[in-house]
Amino acid sequence: MARGIKDKVAILGMGCARFGERWQDDADTLMVEAFEEAVADAGIETSQIDAAWLGVAFDAINIGPSGIPLSIALRLPNIGVTKVENYCASGTESFRGAVYAVASGAADIALAMGVEKLKDTGYGGLPVRSRGTTFDMVGVTGSAPGNFAQLAAAYRAKHGVGKDDLKRAMAHVSVKSHANGARNPKAHLRNRVDIDTVLGAPMIAEPLGLYDCCGVSDGAACAIVTTPEIARALGKRDLVTIKAIQVSSSNGWELQQAGGWDGSYFHTTRIAAAKAYEEAGITRPREQIDLMEVHDCFSITELVTMEDLFVSKEGEGWKDVRDGFFDADGTIPCQIDGGLKCFGHPIGASGLRMIYENYLQLLGRAGDRQRQDPPALALSHNLGGSPIQNVSSVAIVGLADA
Amino acid sequence: MTQTGILAFGAYIPRRRLQRAAIHAANKWFAPGLAGLAKGERAVANWDEDAVTMAVEAARDCLTGIDRATVDGLTLASTTLPFADRLNAGIVKEALTLGDATRATDAAGSLRAATSALLAAFESDRTQLCVAADLRKARAASEGELMQGDGAAALLVGRGDVIARVLATHSVTSDFVDHFRRAGATFDYGWESRWIRDEGYTRLLGGAIGDALAAAGIAAETIDHLVVPVSVRGVAAGLAKKLGVRAEAVADALQATVGDTGTAHPLLMLAAVLEQATPGQRILVAGFGQGADVLLLETTDALARLPRRRGVQGHLAARQPDDNYQRFLFHRGLVELERGMRAELDQKQPGSTLYRHRKAVLGLIGGRCTKTGTVQFPRSDISVNPNDRAVGTQEDYPLADRPARIVTYTADSLSYSPDPPTYYGTIDFDGGGRLVAAFAEASAADIEVGRAMRMVFRINAVDEQRDFIKYFWKAVPANEGEG
Structure with a gap:
């Protein structure tokens, strides 16, 4: 394996816009809001940024193609701005671009921005779109909940979990995240919900009810990264460094090979997680990871991801969830900021929003929701596409000496 | 040279059976006079079915156990073809994965298009698949809405081990306009039923049948099955009586279970008869529309050897009783529902892409790696098998x-x-x-x-x-x- 990027890059500053139905704001305003916080946190001038990456998924209803919209919104000094789109991993992809630029020495200071303006579509949920002329003839253009719901049927069949048991465990995921989101001023949904409300909600895609689905919102988040040396030279004392970033893309095996993938897990997440742990030098994730922000687009996604990240044993993730292992006061809090469930999922922004929370928690700056047992290593995860064909990203950040 | 005849038959009837009582319950405030027709059920095609898709299913049923390479030609008869200018039979040909050398034609113009196609096939040296399908469309609260049904049937015609041989055929043409539908129009316009019964069914159709029997020198009482695709009560029995055909020979018009499937109906009724017939029986099949076709057939010993298929009985058994009249109206485009913005997805089909992938899309042909045996859909240059990244090794594999x-x-x-x-x-x-x-x-x-x-x-x-x-x-x- 390559040597990796562990501790080669530090986070200089981060920012996150308030997520929600930002009826009065364009994507530009959201990006400025996130950037102003980040650049102040970094303590640099905009002119010091050498290169930038922009993660955004739905350009047609959003900001249009290319990296130019970021350059214009922030009036960047004619530096190279690269737009990246990799489904729901787009935000983490922009972060990867910026981090790699610094790690390579091509840039001293780089910016990663993720943004999505989803509330101009006219309806809830993600926009329906083509997946290419060939796919459109032979593929099923299901909804996101419909695609992810299928995990549940396969998971039940494989592990012999009853419908009601799994539905209750899934409900626990959402109840927990709402409890966390209620404490976060930047979250979109800030209401607590009880388990009966979740269980009794209207069905969206069997067995996912309304509360098994994350919200849909507008949002932006960004990171400014540099080398640990430059960060210290700029006066930073407590450094959060990048321990690992790994991305794994499906190659059609899950979709096409009969008898291969069984539908109950994310093949790519297992690969990305294993590589990320190796890059970060983590051998016992269940003991070593202190915090997780995972891609909880749907409750069932979070549940099986606990296994794919090798935190829960296969087939037992639902029990860990049910037993509160991932609650804010549990062993490894998952979505301590409220997650996609409460932030909604402005695609390009989500990966950076997760890293933002991990960054705040690691530095003890998370306010009311600060984890009291001080975390040293935090993981974030995105899953773009659908269970059968997707992009999975895992980013691990931690204190410089962790 | 062996005799031309029928080699195999197949049928397709949509699963949903709309209860006529449910139709009448919604419309009786407006059309109380239709109460007499409001019993039994009619087959209704789902939203994703049309004459082409139903024809494909009937043809697949017909080709059960038959090597498709033996099929030389294909005719699709229907008056509800989805395309006015794109060979509908060509779509069926692709779906059946028949060879490109297949001669394919659409037959339309009247409800006897199927029997006329059958007559032409009988006169050909080719092995010809005759498929007929109709997705009927009638106004709400009309007689047609109650009496019609959707369905398809297929017959394979050729020489060899025929299950029924042709004894005689007869055709007459006369511009008798019992109903019509101008090109592009949605609904039929029909004339008085008593006139149609007397001048059309009795005189024109009955005359043609009588002439056919006389010309062939076949006594009416020797007919074992009389296929008259007329659903109006008493017409077929009346014709049988007038002609001297035994009352028990009158074939079920499937009115209680399916409804009148239009162009497909003579073939569908014939398929149902062939399921019940024994070797050596005589079958008379009539088609009616601006004249009449009459086909006289005799079953052979091969009938008993025909492999099992779904057929009419199998489809009749696979029924889903349905009371949802509103859904039926929506699926026929007779009522507009609020579909929401998600229905706005542009479905533009690039013609070049479809043509390039026609085998995969229309024929569901995937790929099989000749090196590893891995099967996949769709085909690709590099096999999906993760253990052997074979390049350019795939052959067609129908799924x-x-x-x-x-x-x-x-x-x-x-x-x-x-x-x-x-x-x-x-x-x-x-x-x-x-x-x-x-x-x-x-x-x-x-x-x-x-x-x-x-x-x-x-x-x-x-x-x-x-x-x-x-x-x-x-x-x-x-x-x-x-x-």
Whole structure:
């Protein structure tokens, strides 16, 4: 394996816009809001940024193609701005671009921005779109909940979990995240919900009810990264460094090979997680990871991801969830900021929003929701596409000496 | 030279059977006089079916156990063809994965298009598939709405081991306009039923049958099965009596169970007769429309050896009673429902892409790696097998007739569907190959991981902006072992 990027890059500053139905704001305003916080946190001038990456998924209803919209919104000094789109991993992809630029020495200071303006579509949920002329003839253009719901049927069949048991465990995921989101001023949904409300909600895609689905919102988040040396030279004392970033893309095996993938897990997440742990030098994730922000687009996604990240044993993730292992006061809090469930999922922004929370928690700056047992290593995860064909990203950040 | 005749038959009847009482209950405030027709049920095609898809299913049923390479030609008879200028039979040909040397024609113009196609096939040296299908369309609260049904039937005609040989044929043409529909119009316009009965059925059709029997020197009382595709009560029995055909020979017009399937009806009734007939029986089949066709057939010993198929009886048994008249109206475009923005997805079909992938899209032909044996859909330059990244090793591998099983599924209430919720999921084919497929005719009680499924040819989506229909294959619940 390559040597990796562990501790080669530090986070200089981060920012996150308030997520929600930002009826009065364009994507530009959201990006400025996130950037102003980040650049102040970094303590640099905009002119010091050498290169930038922009993660955004739905350009047609959003900001249009290319990296130019970021350059214009922030009036960047004619530096190279690269737009990246990799489904729901787009935000983490922009972060990867910026981090790699610094790690390579091509840039001293780089910016990663993720943004999505989803509330101009006219309806809830993600926009329906083509997946290419060939796919459109032979593929099923299901909804996101419909695609992810299928995990549940396969998971039940494989592990012999009853419908009601799994539905209750899934409900626990959402109840927990709402409890966390209620404490976060930047979250979109800030209401607590009880388990009966979740269980009794209207069905969206069997067995996912309304509360098994994350919200849909507008949002932006960004990171400014540099080398640990430059960060210290700029006066930073407590450094959060990048321990690992790994991305794994499906190659059609899950979709096409009969008898291969069984539908109950994310093949790519297992690969990305294993590589990320190796890059970060983590051998016992269940003991070593202190915090997780995972891609909880749907409750069932979070549940099986606990296994794919090798935190829960296969087939037992639902029990860990049910037993509160991932609650804010549990062993490894998952979505301590409220997650996609409460932030909604402005695609390009989500990966950076997760890293933002991990960054705040690691530095003890998370306010009311600060984890009291001080975390040293935090993981974030995105899953773009659908269970059968997707992009999975895992980013691990931690204190410089962790 | 062996004699020309019928080699095989097949049928297709949509699963949903709309109860006529439900239709009448909604309309009796307006048309109380239709009460007499408000009994039994009629077959209704689902939103994703049309004359082409039903024809494909009937043809597949007909070709059970038959090498498709033996089929030289294909005629699709219908007065409700989805395309006015695109060979509808060509779509059927692709779906059946018949060779490009197949001669294919559409036959239309009247409800006797199918019997006329059959007559032409009898006079040909080729092995010819005659398929007929109609998706009937009538105004709400009309007699047609109650009496009609949707369905298809297919007959394979040729020489060899025929199950029924041709004794005689007869045709007359006369511009008797019992009903008509101008090109492009949606609904029929019909004349007085008493006039149609007396001048049309009795004089014109009855005359043609009588002349056919006389010319062939066949006594009416020797006819064992009389196929008269007229659903008006008493007409077929009246003709039999007038002609001297035994009353018990009058074939069931399937009015109580299916309804009048139009162009398909003489073939559908004939298929039902062939299922019950014994070797050595005489069958008279009539077609009616601006004249009449009469076909006299005699079953052979080969009938008893024909492999089992779904046929009419199998389809009659696979019924889903339905009281949802409003859904029927919506599926026929007779009422507009608020479909929401999710229905606005542009379904434009690039013609070049479809042509390039026609075997995969219309024929469900996947690929099989000649090196590893791995089967996949669709084909690709590099095999999906992760253990052997073979390049350029794939050969065509048809999947449409392979049984499959559900790997995982959902019932999606969020996506737009004309028949919500949309069931779809991943299926694995016996022998290899995997597909994420839409499920048709699915219900919560009948879908689970591991359930046996089989493939059917359906409408995948309609490009409403450009009036194009996109066809693809869907999975339906199957009996164990069915492909």
